[in-house]
Amino acid sequence: xxxxxxxxxxxxxxxxxxxxxxxxxxxxxxxxxxxxxxxxxxxxxxxxxxxxxxxxxxxxxxxxxxxxxxxxxxxxxxxxxxxxxxxxxxxxxxxxxxxxxxxxxxxxxxxxxxxxxxxxxxxxxxxxxxxxxxxxxxxxxxxxxxxxxxxxxxxxxxxxxxxxxxxxxxxxxxxxxxxxxxxxxxxxxxxxxxxxxxxxxxxxxxxxxxxxxxxxxxxxxxxxxxxxxxxxxxxxxxxxxxxxxxxxxxxxxxxxxxxxxxxxxxxxxxxxxxxxxxxxxxxxxxxxxxxxxxxxxxxxxxxxxxx
Amino acid sequence: xxxxxxxxxxxxxxxxxxxxxxxxxxxxxxxxxxxxxxxxxxxxxxxxxxxxxxxxxxxxxxxxxxxxxxxxxxxxxxxxxxxxxxxxxxxxxxxxxxxxxxxxxxxxxxxxxxxxxxxxxxxxxxxxxxxxxxxxxxxxxxxxxxxxxxxxxxxxxxxxxxxxxxxxxxxxxxxxxxxxxxxxxxxxxxxxxxxxxxxxxxxxxxxxxxxxxxxxxxxxxxxxxxxxxxxxxxxxxxxxxxxxxxxxxxxxxxxxxxxxxxxxxxxxxxxxxxxxxxxxxxxxxxxxxxxxxxxxxxxxxxxxxxxxxxxxxxxxxxxxxxxxxxx
Numbered sequence: 020x021x022x023x024x025x026x027x028x029x030x031x032x033x034x035x036x037x038x039x040x041x042x043x044x045x046x047x048x049x050x051x052x053x054x055x056x057x058x059x060x061x062x063x064x065x066x067x068x069x070x071x072x073x074x075x076x077x078x079x080x081x082x083x084x085x086x087x088x089x090x091x092x093x094x095x096x097x098x099x100x101x102x103x104x105x106x107x108x109x110x111x112x113x114x115x116x117x118x119x120x121x122x123x124x125x126x127x128x129x130x131x132x133x134x135x136x137x138x139x140x141x142x143x144x145x146x147x148x149x150x151x152x153x154x155x156x157x158x159x160x161x162x163x164x165x166x167x168x169x170x171x172x173x174x175x176x177x178x179x180x181x182x183x184x185x186x187x188x189x190x191x192x193x194x195x196x197x198x199x200x201x202x203x204x205x206x207x208x209x210x211x212x213x214x215x216x217x218x219x220x221x222x223x224x225x226x227x228x229x230x231x232x233x234x235x236x237x238x239x240x241x242x243x244x245x246x247x248x249x250x251x252x253x254x255x256x257x258x259x260x261x262x263x264x265x266x267x268x269x270x271x272x273x274x275x276x277x278x279x280x281x282x283x284x285x286x287x288x289x290x291x292x293x294x295x296x297x298x299x300x301x302x303x304x305x306x307x308x309x310x311x312x313x314x315x316x317x318x319x320x321x322x323x324x325x326x
Numbered sequence: 327x328x329x330x331x332x333x334x335x336x337x338x339x340x341x342x343x344x345x346x347x348x349x350x351x352x353x354x355x356x357x358x359x360x361x362x363x364x365x366x367x368x369x370x371x372x373x374x375x376x377x378x379x380x381x382x383x384x385x386x387x388x389x390x391x392x393x394x395x396x397x398x399x400x401x402x403x404x405x406x407x408x409x410x411x412x413x414x415x416x417x418x419x420x421x422x423x424x425x426x427x428x429x430x431x432x433x434x435x436x437x438x439x440x441x442x443x444x445x446x447x448x449x450x451x452x453x454x455x456x457x458x459x460x461x462x463x464x465x466x467x468x469x470x471x472x473x474x475x476x477x478x479x480x481x482x483x484x485x486x487x488x489x490x491x492x493x494x495x496x497x498x499x500x501x502x503x504x505x506x507x508x509x510x511x512x513x514x515x516x517x518x519x520x521x522x523x524x525x526x527x528x529x530x531x532x533x534x535x536x537x538x539x540x541x542x543x544x545x546x547x548x549x550x551x552x553x554x555x556x557x558x559x560x561x562x563x564x565x566x567x568x569x570x571x572x573x574x575x576x577x578x579x580x581x582x583x584x585x586x587x588x589x590x591x592x593x594x595x596x597x598x599x600x601x602x603x604x605x606x607x608x609x610x611x612x613x614x615x616x617x618x619x620x621x622x623x624x625x626x627x628x629x630x631x632x633x634x635x636x637x638x639x640x641x642x643x644x645x646x647x648x649x650x651x652x653x
């Protein structure tokens with residue numbers, strides 16, 4: 020198992036490097052730059068600014084400078100917010116985004132697994148129909164619409180929760196944004212879990228377990244859930260990236276101070292350092308979660324450990 | 327001899343979208359203590375479904391009728407919770423495909439020990455010890471090591487031995503083996519049959535051997551029941567049915583089996599295909615494929631009748647059945 024984990028960690032390094040490289044060059048392909056304002060800067064000022072941020076060097080050289088700094092943990096300066104380095108800005112927003120993202124991830128995963136398993140056990144009975152319908156609703160409504168509707172209904176009409184804002188992370192402020200993030204994630208997880216559980220309940224080994232007289236509860240807990248989790252667990256990695264992408268929008272709609280906010284404004288401002296910093300941070304989170312997912316997968320499926 | 331299982335008027339029906347299919351009809355048989363009964367028939371003859379019904383393992387759309395009396399309890403229609411106090415303890419089953427019949431995510435010892443924890447109230451440690459002992463008994467070398475393995479680390483033959491060990495842990499009165507050797511190498515098949523014979527004798531377990539392989543039947547079984555189109559068509563001792571088959575279908579089965587002494591250039595299969603259970607032929611289900619069928623067979627279904635000496639057959643034809651005339 021230790022060898023397996025080490026191999027997975029090592030294989031994440033080239034992936035990270037490729038992602039950084041791709042982001043760096045794709046970003047530079049976009050027209051415009053950080054200093055293109057409505058009013059053009061005097062040529063001398065512009066030249067000085069460009070020189071200050073090394074933008075006058077050949078692109079390939081800039082790339083090596085950037086990667087070199089990155090390896091030392093330096094994300095470089097923000098080119099728009101002069102008073103902050105990228106690292107400082109991320110450091111302010113990160114705890115918030117992580118809290119929002121992971122709460123939604125954990126709640127959504129648990130809700131999805133339970134709902135999916137329950138649906139499968141009651142396949143083609145009314146609780147199953149109701150759940151399948153709810154899941155569809157959660158899946159098809161885009162998050163910005165869902166956010167607006169929830170704000171209107173629960174924030175304005177019913178006035179149960181604040182419609183936006185943060186206030187040092189008070190729980191009521193978190194309910195609506197987390198709900199918006201949870202619904203599609205729980206929906207996708209539930210759909211997968213339902214399908215995979217139905218499949219497992221029809222396998223020969225579950226029939227063997229029944230023939231041993233183990234009883235429904237033991238069959239589900241010991242024989243069915245573990246193998247049924249396999250496809251769901253492999254979805255969780257990509258699932259988290261969906262969720263984080265969704266959190267960019269949700270942070271905007273609910274006016275929350277996470278790094279999602281920078282992500283959009285920085286991309287529009289061509290704040291190269293900040294865009295790269297945010298992307299790389301997201302990438303690390305996703306790589307880390309995928310790694311955890313792989314380890315869980317290996318624990319669930321003994322066959323994986325040896326390959 | 328004491329009867330351990332008495333099946334009366336059993337039927338199995340599957341509900342399809344618009345229709346119903348009867349997979350097993352009017353099944354009657356008894357199983358005596360310590361005896362081995364072979365149930366023989368082509369695919370789709372209902373032989374597996376009949377016994378899955380007795381174990382309460384039918385697919386969701388399946389329904390069983392009639393009675394399967396184990397002592398004075400009827401297994402058919404028993405609620406699952408009550409059935410669970412007997413399954414795995416008094417009556418156990420082994421399945422055709424050992425590759426998929428063991429849970430790939432659980433160690434062998436877990437899958438064995440849980441049977442004893444459930445039915446014998448053993449604690450985990452005692453159950454594991456007993457499981458390892460049983461693994462040794464079914465001829466698994468290094469049982470401690472194998473007990474700690476996952477199923478994918480074992481060969482097919484080894485896995486079927488694990489299945490046998492699992493089924494016999496509680497020394498059941500009845501063991502149902504559904505084509506237990508079909509998925510195995512021929513060399514392993516013979517070992518497996520020996521194992522069945524020894525162990526069921528040791529434990530006094532009655533064995534039901536579901537198979538389409540007459541070679542297997544000849545080696546192990548005492549009595550046999552031939553099934554066709556969901557019904558039993560002939561019953562009797564293995565010797566009687568092999569040397570003096572009275573139903574044309576039994577005769578056809580025997581002739582379509584390769585025989586080492588008769589060096590025939592070609593096998594002599596039964597012509598035609600097994601009937602669809604949804605559209606059984608009128609009269610005797612076998613009449614389209616039968617060389618001896620006469621007018622009565624086309625309109626009336628022959629009932630299973632006692633022909634003396636503990637033999638039963640469902641056929642109107644009483645004349646001699648010569649080799650070569652079948653089909």
